[in-house]
Structures are given as C-alpha cells and as structure tokens.
Amino acid sequence: MLTTVVAFEGLFINLLFWQNYWIVVTIMMIGGFCIGQANPKLMASLLKVADQSIVGSLGGIINSLATISIPIGSVGLVLLDNIVSPEAAYLTAMGLLLACGGCLFIRR
Numbered sequence: 001m002l003t004t005v006v007a008f009e010g011l012f013i014n015l016l017f018w019q020n021y022w023i024v025v026t027i028m029m030i031g032g033f034c035i036g037q038a039n040p041k042l043m044a045s046l047l048k049v050a051d052q053s054i055v056g057s058l059g060g061i062i063n064s065l066a067t068i069s070i071p072i073g074s075v076g077l078v079l080l081d082n083i084v085s086p087e088a089a090y091l092t093a094m095g096l097l098l099a100c101g102g103c104l105f106i107r108r
Contacts, residue, residue, distance in 0.1 A: 004034040005101040009094060016090045 011027040014020055043059060050058050073096075081089035 007031045
C-alpha cells in the first residue's frame, strides 16, 4: 500500500513539474500492479480478524466504498482543476495521498 501511495505521489509531482508521458505510463503500471497485489491481501487480513458471520458483508461494504469513492474523487478533482487550477488539483490530490499514507503508520 505504501508503494502505491508513493508511486501516485510521484505521478502528481511529475504532472506538477515535468508532464513527462513515460513517467506517467511507468507510474500507472507500478500503481496498478501494487493495487492488484494489495486487494487480495486486504481480503485475507479481513478474513483473519472478522467474525465469520459478517465477512461477506464487510467485503461488500469495502468493495462498495471503493466503487463509490473513485467517481466522487474524480469529479471533485476535475471540478477543482477546471474551477481553480490544475496545480490546485495536483496539490489537493498529493495532500490526500499523504494523509492516506500517514494512516498506514497508525498502529492499533
């Protein structure tokens, strides 16, 4: 998960300063691979800690949240890009990624 956050931070830094197409393609491949690896591990961790009677419901909730959050976040960033500036959208996305990355270090 941390690799995914760092990769997408690099993506937004590239978009903010250089706009290099090959860096975008490379980071998207790395990020996609890491997300693909993290999803089964997240579900396996969920199976270990959750009560067996609610595992299916929790999995559905997590998938629903992911499905809903992607378009909402995209619309929000696109609106910010069009109304304010692309730099504001990039900096907002980087701030959100840093906050998510910080959550990875929170212990139980």
